[in-house]
Amino acid sequence: MTQSDTLITLEIPRHLNDVRVDSAVATLLNEKMPEMRDFSRSLITRHLKEGRILCNGKAVPPRFLVATHDVITFQAGIFEEPNISGPIPSQNLALKVLFENDDFLVLDKGAGVQMHMAGGEPRPTVASWIVERYPALAQVGENPLRPGIVHRLDRDTSGVLVVAKTNEAFSALKHSFQERSVSKKYVALVYGHLKELSGSVDALLMREPGELRRRAVDPHRFSGTLPGNARTAYTRVPRF
Incomplete structure (x- = not known):
């Protein structure tokens, strides 16, 4: 296990009872882990929303009110600042340019x-590949760690990515994704048998409590939390 994989456990003290969890985490970092106190509240908020910071083993929204003796856990590596501008060789990364113009790339x-x-050990990523080949894109977007990146695909998912080459294109593309005017299609291998040739799944989707990378649909189990709407139309293709 690397230092980045170390699980940090912090208990909510009495003076932070009934305080928002994002504020409580910021205070605890300042009090207990001064080497991490310079991180912004927005970074803590993002980690909470993405399920990297847990309260009593469960993902909670940033406005969740903590109680005395609640336990906050996270991996130390989530607060490490990776250096994507450094020499991270990415020539063998499985990325290919499908289209390019002055405004954006399609990968x-x-x-x-x-x-x-x-967090964790430095490794080649889409972000490091972009900066290596298009250094100017480090100035595009809202976060230099995500140069020009307006949407994402999970690590184990293959597919098409659109990367902005200018801040104007970044804003326009971001707006399109936020307004859901972009159509997304996926091909998935499903275990079992679908009875219908086509249909839709309209359910609640959120991160599995206690799991950093797994999402699940279960409206009863997640009652009282902050799930998101996930409406997916599907068409069955040949069985194997």
């Missing part, structure tokens, strides 16, 4: 390729 990402560093 074909292979399965197993990580979008960007999220």
Whole structure:
């Protein structure tokens, strides 16, 4: 286990009872782990939303109110600042340019390729590949660790990525994804048998409590939390 994989456990003290969890985590980092106190509240908020910071083993929204003796856990590596501008060789990364103009790139990402560093040992990522080949894109977007990246694919998912080459294109593409005017199609291998040739799944989707990388659909189990709407239309293709 590397230092980045170390599980940090912090208990909520009495003076932080009934405080928002994002504020409580910021205070605890300042009090207990001064080497991490310079991280912004927005970074803590993002880690909470993405399930990297847990309260009593479960993902909770940033506005969740903690109680005395609640336990906050996270991996130390989530607060490490990866250096994507450094020499991380990425010539063998499964990425291919499908289209390019002055405004954006269209990339074909292979399965197993990580979008960007999220703590841990330095490794080639889509972000490091972009900066290596298009250094100017380090100034595009809202986060230099995600140069020009307006959407993402999971590490084990292959598919098409659109990367902005200018801040104007970044804003326009981001707006399109936020407004859901972009159509997304996936091909998935499903275990079992679908009775219907086509249909839709309209359920609640959120991160599995206690799991950093797994999402699940279960409206009863997640009652009282903050799930997101996930509406997916599907068409069955040949069985194997």
